[in-house]
Structures are given as C-alpha cells and as structure tokens.
Amino acid sequence: MFVRTTEVQGDPSKIEDGIAVVRDEVFPAVSAMDGCVGMSLLANRESGRCIATTAWQSMEAALATADRVVSLRDRAEQSLGTSGSEVHQWEVAVVHRDHAAPEGACARLTWLSGDPGTADRAIDIYRMAVLPRLEEMEGFCSASFMIDREAGRVVGTVVFDDERSMEATRDDARGIRDRVASEMGATVERVDEMEMVFAHLHVPEMV
Numbered sequence: 001m002f003v004r005t006t007e008v009q010g011d012p013s014k015i016e017d018g019i020a021v022v023r024d025e026v027f028p029a030v031s032a033m034d035g036c037v038g039m040s041l042l043a044n045r046e047s048g049r050c051i052a053t054t055a056w057q058s059m060e061a062a063l064a065t066a067d068r069v070v071s072l073r074d075r076a077e078q079s080l081g082t083s084g085s086e087v088h089q090w091e092v093a094v095v096h097r098d099h100a101a102p103e104g105a106c107a108r109l110t111w112l113s114g115d116p117g118t119a120d121r122a123i124d125i126y127r128m129a130v131l132p133r134l135e136e137m138e139g140f141c142s143a144s145f146m147i148d149r150e151a152g153r154v155v156g157t158v159v160f161d162d163e164r165s166m167e168a169t170r171d172d173a174r175g176i177r178d179r180v181a182s183e184m185g186a187t188v189e190r191v192d193e194m195e196m197v198f199a200h201l202h203v204p205e206m207v
Contacts (some may be wrong), residue, residue, distance in 0.1 A: 001037075001092040001203055002059045003146060004066075005051055005155075006073060010080030012048040018080030019043060019197055022052060026072045027200070030054050033068065035061025038201040042107055042194040050080065051109070051194065055092070055203050062089060090146035090155070093123045095206040096131060097142040105141060105196040106166040107159045110177055114186030116152035122184055123147065126156065127207065133176055134158055139165025144203070153189075159196060166193060 010018050019041065027039050035057045042051045054069075056062040077085055114122075126145045134143050139161035147154045158173070160166040181188050 001055065001057065001206065002062045003053050003055045003090050003092055003203075004062055004069075005053050005088050005090065006076075007086040007088075008050045008052070008077060008080055008082055008084075010048040010050055010077075010082050012046060014079065014081040015043060015045050015048055015050070018050065018076060021079040022050075022076050023198060026052070026076050027198070029072055030065075030069060031200070033065050035064070037203060040199045040201045041197040042109070042192075043197050044192070044194045048080070049192070049194070051192070052076070053201065055201050059089070059091075088148065088153075090148055092144065092203055092206060093147050094126055094131065094143070094145040095203050096135075096144075097205065098135065098140055099142075101141045101159050101196050101199045102161055104162050105159055105199070106163045107157055107194055107196050108166055108169075108173060109192040109194070110156045110173075111153065111189040111191070112155075112181060112184070112186040113151070113153045113189055114184050116149060118184055118186075119147050119149045119152070119154070122154055122186075125180060125183065130156070130176055130180060131207070133172070137165075137169045137172060139168075154186075159199075163195075
C-alpha cells in the first residue's frame with residue numbers, strides 16, 4: 001500500500017475556500033481513479049498549512065495517476081492562495097486503528113530523516129516500542145507510519161479524538177520522539193498538529 005502526500009502552505013484567510021474545493025472537487029475526482037483507496041485532509045486554520053493524502057493499492061497505481069492529478073492540485077493551490085506544493089510518495093508500513101476518527105479529531109505528524117539503510121529497523125521500533133505507548137494515550141484513535149526508503153525519511157501520524165487530547169499528550173510524545181531519534185541517529189525535521197478536516201482513507205490494518 002502506498003500514499004501520496006501533498007503539503008501546501010496556503011493563505012489562512014482562504015483556508016475555508018481551499019477546504020471546500022478539496023472536499024467537493026478534488027476528493028470525488030481522485031476517489032474515482034483506478035487503484036485509489038481513499039483520501040484525507042489535514043489543516044491548520046491559523047497557519048494555512050494543509051496536507052492532503054491519497055492512498056493507492058500499489059506504487060504502480062500511484063504513479064499512473066501522477067499526471068492526472070496535476071490539474072486538481074493546481075485548482076486546490078489556487079483556492080488556498082498559493083502556487084506551490086511539496087509532493088511525496090510513501091510506502092505504508094504500519095496502520096492501526098482503535099476506532100474511527102470523530103468530528104473534531106486532530107492529528108500529530110512527526111517527520112524524521114536519517115540513514116536510508118535503517119528503514120526496516122525504524123519500522124520494528126515503531127511497531128514494538130512506539131505503537132504500544134501511543135495506544136495508551138488519552139483520546140487515541142489511530143496511528144500510521146510511512147517511509148521513503150530511498151530518501152531515508154519517515155513520518156508517523158497519530159490521530160486523537162479532539163484537540164484537548166492531542167494537547168494533553170504533547171510531553172509524552174516529545175519524550176518518545178526524542179528517544180526514537182536518538183536510537184536511530186535520526187533528525188526530527190518538524191512536528192505538525194492539525195485538524196482532521198475529513199478522513200476517508202480505507203487503508204487496511206497493517207501491524
């Protein structure tokens with residue numbers, strides 16, 4: 001299973017228009033493409049940062065649609081008041097759900113980079129050491145771990161019931177993050193806390 005993420009730094013004053021375009025135009029079009037198994041959208045309404053994720057049954061399916069989504073991406077960028085985005089392809093390594101994300105759910109994303117040769121070890125650490133800790137957190141909904149083996153990058157996403165739960169787990173999350181980065185010799189690129197605007201990813205459980 002593979003996903004494509006599109007990161008956009010939009011104009012906060014246009015965030016609502018951008019969300020509407022992604023929800024009402026981009027999502028239906030992408031979902032109808034062969035091999036697509038859903039889409040989600042995360043947004044920070046204050047900063048204007050948005051992350052759209054589309055899931056695909058295979059890397060071949062993701063690559064086959066790369067050109068077809070360009071016009072949709074352009075439309076979304078325009079509605080958000082920007083003319084650029086960062087697009088990345090990821091292998092889905094771990095997915096675990098306790099329950100579906102309710103309305104008002106929020107997510108914390110942690111991006112790390114390191115030695116490409118340690119990808120499998122990073123997956124093992126996430127499964128055995130990180131995921132059990134995440135499951136114990138207040139308001140835990142789900143977690144996923146994606147990797148870019150060639151670039152040596154990983155991103156872990158944890159979804160919580162609401163903003164309050166996400167905020168309450170910041171200290172614990174920081175401790176886990178620092179420990180994993182130290183063990184892996186990895187660099188924490190950034191941490192995002194965002195609203196789950198909509199979640200229609202149908203990626204199966206992968207633990």
